[in-house]
Amino acid sequence: MRHIMCMNAKGGCGKTTLATNLSTWFADDGARVALADFDPQKSSLDWLQAREDYEGVPTIEGIDALAGPVRPPRGTDYLVMDAPAGTHGKVVSDMLRRVDDLIVPVLPSPIDMRAVQRFIEELLHTGRVSREQTRIALVANRVRENTRIFHQLEDFLSRTGIPFLTHLRESQNYIRAAETGLGIFELAPAMVYKDVVLWDPLLEWLEAA
Numbered sequence: 227m228r229h230i231m232c233m234n235a236k237g238g239c240g241k242t243t244l245a246t247n248l249s250t251w252f253a254d255d256g257a258r259v260a261l262a263d264f265d266p267q268k269s270s271l272d273w274l275q276a277r278e279d280y281e282g283v284p285t286i287e288g289i290d291a292l293a294g295p296v297r298p299p300r301g302t303d304y305l306v307m308d309a310p311a312g313t314h315g316k317v318v319s320d321m322l323r324r325v326d327d328l329i330v331p332v333l334p335s336p337i338d339m340r341a342v343q344r345f346i347e348e349l350l351h352t353g354r355v356s357r358e359q360t361r362i363a364l365v366a367n368r369v370r371e372n373t374r375i376f377h378q379l380e381d382f383l384s385r386t387g388i389p390f391l392t393h394l395r396e397s398q399n400y401i402r403a404a405e406t407g408l409g410i411f412e413l414a415p416a417m418v419y420k421d422v423v424l425w426d427p428l429l430e431w432l433e434a435a
C-alpha cells in the first residue's frame with residue numbers, strides 16, 4: 227500500500243484539495259483508495275459525505291485519523307492522508323511515519339512563501355526525509371498564470387532543492403468539486419481540461435516511484 231500525504235503547516239493552501247482530487251484520480255483508475263483525514267475540521271470527510279449522493283463514482287474509504295489508529299481496509303492500494311495546519315516539530319516526524327510521498331502545496335503569497343521556507347527546513351531535518359524514505363515535492367496552488375507573484379513563487383520554488391512539479395490554476399472547478407464530493411477528473415471534460423492537464427507532472431512523479 228502506497229502512503230501519500232498532503233501537508234504544509236500553513237492553512238488554506240490546498241492540502242484537502244490535493245488529497246481529495248488525488249484520491250479520485252486513483253479510484254477512477256480502478257485502485258482501492260482510503261482517504262485519512264487528520265484535520266479536526268474534517269473537510270475531507272465532509273467531502274466524502276457529499277460524494278455518497280452520487281451513483282456511478284468509485285467509492286473512497288474515509289478514515290477519521292483523529293478518532294483512532296489509521297487502519298485502511300485489507301487490499302487498499304493507496305492511503306491518501308490529509309494533514310491539518312499547524313504541523314511542526316515532532317508532529318511532523320510522527321505524521322511522516324510510513325509516508326512514501328509527501329506533497330506540499332504552496333500559495334502565491336509572500337506570507338505563504340516565507341512560511342513554507344521554514345517548513346521545508348523542518349521537513350529536510352526529519353529522519354525519514356533525510357534517509358530518503360519519504361520523497362517530497364512542491365506544487366503551486368491557486369495560481370493566476372500571468373501575475374508577478376506567480377513568477378516570484380515559481381522562482382522561489384525552483385530554488386529550494388526539492389522538486390517543484392507543477393502549478394494548479396485558481397479555478398471555480400476546484401470549488402465545485404469540493405462542494406459536490408467529486409474530483410475535477412470527474413467533472414465535464416470540456417469544463418476542466420485546462421486544470422486537468424496541469425496535474426500530469428504530479429501524477430507522473432507519483433507513478434515514477
Ligand SMILES: Nc1ncnc2c1ncn2[C@@H]1O[C@H](COP(=O)(O)OP(=O)(O)O)[C@@H](O)[C@H]1O
Nearest residue numbers: 237238239240241242243368395396397400404
Ligand atoms: N486551485 C484552486 N482554485 C480555487 N479554489 C481553490 C483551489 N485550491 C483550493 N481552493 C479553495 O481554497 C480553500 C482552501 O483550500 P483547502 O484545500 O481546503 O486548503 P487546506 O486543506 O490546506 O486548508 C477551499 O475553499 C478550496 O476549495
Ligand SMILES: [Mg+2]
Nearest residue numbers: 241242265269
Ligand atoms: Mg484541509
